[in-house]
Amino acid sequence: MNELLERLQRHFDVNNINVLKPGMTTLKIGKDSAEILIRELRDREGYTHLNFITCIDYIEDGIFTLVYMLHNYDSKHTLGVHVDIDREHEEMTSIHTLWAQAWTYQRELREMYGINFPGSPRLDEDFCLEGWDQIPPMRREFDTRVFSEERFGHREGRHSEVPRVHMKMELYPKRGGDEE
Amino acid sequence: MTLSTGHSAALDFAQPEPPDLSSGKYVKLWQGPQHPGITGNMSLELVLDGDTIVSCKTHVGYLHRGFEKLMERRSFIQNFTVVCRIAVPEPTFNEYLYSHAVEEISGIEVPERAIWLRTMNLELMRLASFLMWIGGQSGAFGQYTVPNWTLAYRDYVLDLFEEMTGARIYHMYIVPGGVRAGLPDGFEERAREIMKGAEKLLDQIERVMFNNVVFKARSKGLGIITPDMVDPYGIVGPNARACGLARDIRKDEPYLAYDRLDFETISGNEADAYGRAYLRLQETRQSINLIRQCLDHAPTDGPFQADMPNVLHWKVPAGETYVKAECTRGEYGYYMVTDGSEFVRRVHVRGPSYTHAIAVMERLAVGTNIADIAGLMVSLHTYPPEIER
């Protein structure tokens, strides 16, 4: 395992290497060399299985972290490749030529986060949503509850009391708390 | 047939040119979402030349509820009730993987008894799921006897779930920290009784369904997956094992009590619909065997839940993990990222159907007869809700 990481560090600008548990490591790489690294891992290092591609929205840092989870069946090792991309310029190299299912993930990320993967097939077709007219829903600034209430509404006639407020009103309305 | 799984340059998974519909040569046909020959609620956009498919596009999203978004605004305990809904026929794998991911990040050690109960729960689920699948596969080829048997018998397994967990479909039994209860009185005897009946039923099914000239004729040669397709297409589980790859997470990277159970990975050598179905039949039998072993070994007393913090304001430390388990369809995985708050930062659910129903299906469908498309679909064993989540 260490040899692999050393090899990768020699050839690529990988950082933030994080051994999560035996059999699983994550590392971070720049956006531009990610595709080459992944191709290298697939063709030379035995990471032939793409578990998934996903994205984490770090809205406070202004980045999307793309996660490519690769698995090596021989060494039984999973390697997570993290790639940070700018939230404002959400674009990433497509890897649809490496795995047959990759374009599906990319299509999902396009829909759910609005990330562009130039060249990825059927990228702009609807995937899960249909007629979506809001910002991509998985982005953290999208508040699903507010949206649901506005668009779909809820049945009326519900009301709940907070025990401590209710008890105050019932038992000691003039006491407790502060006048400030 | 060689068992190379490397990426051959010849393997081309570029998108085919869309057929020219205006030529009048082709017919476009939607199979689903409202269609009896579709698994779950999804649809296939087929283009036919005569009754041969020349192009297939899978459409999903009819069951999209935005689980991953909903989980980001529910607390860690609340999420455990939500996750089981991600794969309706097989909820407990979600429960286990979600709980396991949370436990791994927060360093909770699950007691021994809970480990065995979880294993048994997952194997019962596998049995129930396979029984339903067998019925589905048989029904997709027009035989309606076997579904009546297996779905009714699956109900007996659901009765066991009801006793064990308090619910038929959404068990919500495996909770972060352990399980919610021990086994009720007399469960073991009833479970063994049902296992016995299930074995008998499987024998009958083998005669009626697998040794059936019609079934053989329709399923043999249908939807062949070659070993060199497996990795490029991300094929896992029985679909991959049927073409000879002995890959089973239960054996290769054991979780729960699987390292203490006596079983071998089953792999086949015919990667067509028949081969896959037969492999699944074998795995159903294996599952019955594993359930028996769990009944033998599961401790009957001791704690079944680890010491837990107050779940009302449970903060899980910042961390990241990917956990996976072998469900009936292959590698089911949960990728979880936490940031130290009361809510999860990101959960990604990796369902095996994601590749099977889209990339694999779209390729295998081409050249297939329209009448076999339902059989092919079922033989890949896909559950739409785990694709779109």
Add this chain to the structure above:
Amino acid sequence: MIKTLGTEDTLENAGLTDEEQQLFSNARPRAYEPYPIKAVEDFANWARANSLWILAFGTGCGAIELRPLMTARFDANRFGVAGRPTPRQSSVFIIGGYASVKTLKRIIRSYEQMQGPKFVIALGICPINGGMYFDSYNTVNRFDQYIPVDLYITGCMPRPEVLVAGIMELQNKIKAGRCDGANRYVENFDWYKANQKKVIKNWDMPDYNW
């Protein structure tokens, strides 16, 4: 081609292209009028109640319990219930729990294609008040806003036993002539349509399909 009625009381079908306008009717749905002789109507209702054909469209989780219902253990066939592959042959639409917006569109289309008299059973909590997905951006919360529902069965999921009970309840309602969901749909057609169009943003189908 169905002729254009040319009166004021026609549907706009604004979601269709000019070419498609010619392919679909623009007539409004018509309410069902009971037979003037009560005995005849009662007989018709009795017959309807005992041949409930369910549209095989598993719209959500609820579909999982329809399979046990239709197979050997619960054997709904003995109640005159059968699954049909197409809306044109079906009289009962079972909404299997939550409906995503994408599915809702297909539900509306399937429902409108069903021949009257037709009935809708909503399973589970989600059609009542959003259920587990009350805060989801992609599922509707109150199903009665979009399609008239004759019977709600709560539960998550409702068990096959209670589905049987629900079917029997529906039969009683039909026999008593109280299942007027389809007529409600006709009478409040504009209201339903407005609600539907409020959530379905890419309305590219005729306003009423039949």
Add this chain to the structure above:
Amino acid sequence: MNLRDLLSPFFVWQRAFEKPYTSIRPTIDRPGAPAYRGFHINVSEECVGCGSCHSICQNHAIDMVPAAEFEGRTGDSGLRPRFDYGRCCWCGLCVDICTAASLRMSNEYAWISEDPDEFHFTAGVDDKPWQNNEHGYRRAEGYHLYPPKRIEMDMLSPDESVQSFEEVARGYSEAQAKLEADRCVECGICVATCPAHMDVPDYIHSIRDGDYEKGLQLMYRTNPFPATCGRICTRRCESVCPVGILGEPVAIRWLKRFIVDQVDAKDYPRILNDQIIESGHRVAIIGAGPGGLSAAYYLRKKGHAVTVFEAGETAGGMLRYGVPSYRLPDADLDKDIAYIVSLGVDIRYNTRIGKDIDFEQLLQDYAAVFLSTGLSVPSNMRIQGEDHARVLSGLQVLADVASGRDPGIGSRVAVIGGGNVAMDAARVSRRLGAEVTILYRRRIADMPADEEEIHESQEEGCNIVPQAIPVEIIAADKPQQVSIKWGEAEMVQDPTGGRPRPVLQEDRMHTDTYDCIISAIGQGSDLDFLSKENQQQLAIEWGKFTPGEYQQSALQKVFVGGDVANRTADAISAIEDGHHAARGIERLLNPDGFTATQTDNTGEPA
């Protein structure tokens, strides 16, 4: 194709002779499993309406609604869960979290209706067919969603503790406090029960967040004696804490103490940031105990010039003289008092009303007077020989020790009484090296003292003799000794009701000799400083004031509070009396700007 494949399917006929799968009457023959998670049942009498079910429900399916017939019980919010079966997913988390174990599930599952608005019900209140169902899901033994046991406080061992007056309870470490704070379910029932209505859930929340400064701010909103109450509060909050129904209540007092211990006294002004704008009014306070100083604090915050008249040498009242330093070290009491004084409160020590200054004078000189003189006169036993020189009062012993004087108790001591003063006197005597016997007329279970105090005094070697009625004090042979004649008592149920009463058994009398007898059977008020007319006007009952709204007495300018005006006679009640009187005085002095508090900063969980 082979022949076998052609024939084999006909095997299906074998099934014709087997038992069919079909359930004949599915709706009748198939109840849910015994542990099925069906419709909810709530035992309303056991439910305390804490709302934990509401908090944990991810579907927002549970509303807490008022249920009239169960209102008014202590530790019961009067709310009951109302379920929306258009939301509920029958996960059963509400059952798992239910603090009172009143909520469970039946094994019934059928509810069919044509009206979607019908699927609501208040469990245990609305009549439902399943409410008497015996089966259904309930929480398994040994399964918890919050830790039922509290984090033990480190204590000095009894052997160590009797050696000195060092504080016995050592305080929580940060890790311990966070674990204990984690157990709170944030229902807020304690808020209603606390006499001062302290915002307990929120300051406990601040511990979880590690924001002790915010915790301190929250506490000072209702209580300017957090360091004191964090040690010696009678903690009625803990007696109603729902977590205590099935497990042990949250250690609210220790958590309060933890917050104060984390904040340095010199940071108080910065953190509390009390801005004072002088109002020009002058208010007099009689008694520098917890009630008087609490009033002084809140009045001072309103900008009034406050003068406190104290008969003793130092401030703190009963907290100083009545509570031994192993329970409340002087330094911690001083931490509270020093902050109040630092706001510009003028305390005049050694000033006795009626002697040094006239009450009438105060009424003339000040815009309002708050009177909280406490209970300072020890009660008499009224038995023969009680005026013997070796019969000491418990209060006197405690006061002597607190002031550093030797109370001269000797080496064998009998303490008479079962209240906190008796326990304190006994434990103080142990620390002074004496061998202690406690005589109490009823059973140990009847003792009004804190259970913890009783337990600790026993651990420290005090011998408690229950059901012992003192009958006579007799002079002993030696002048520095004294004998007590006491009789055993039988507990007899009073036919007219009430708790069992002790009845002296004349045939079982004992006489023992001790170096001294400490009588600690209660205290009364000393209101002699008030003129006869004042006493009439102020409406005194059973030696206590009966205050009206906002602690106002029958005299408009006079407000009363503390032990001399309430039945509970503990520090936290006195503190609230002071706070409430401050509100009343504010209303009197500034009627236009006054608004009664009607809301609290309690947000609904998101």
Add this chain to the structure above:
Amino acid sequence: MNTVDEILDYAIDQEQQAADFYEDLAGRVEKGGMKEILMEFSAEEQRHKQRLLAVKSGEHELTPEQEVLDLKISDYLIDVDATDDISYQDALIVAMKRERAAYKLYSDMAEKLPESHLRKVILGLAKEEARHKLFFESEYDERVLRDN
């Protein structure tokens, strides 16, 4: 005092005297709140009197056989004086001592008499006084000895 009526008249007179005693004391006390308490004592004695009047007119029966709980509190407490600044505790002691004395008087009287209707009435009066004593002793036990 040989007839039933005579003895009842005596007893009624005693209750009236007690009521007067408390009323008189109430007029003299200075301590706030004590006046009301003593007036309440006086009213209690008036109630006793009404009860005996009812016995005399035959509306009520005395119950000599009924056992009355004896808390014996007044037995060992010292005598106190009914001064102007009497405390609540002392007022109770005065009251129960008075009731105890009456109880003693009647029971001693009954002891000397042979078995007769008169004896029964006197015993009944003794029990009546014992009940009054219990009233004040319970009050003492409840309020004064609350912490004890």
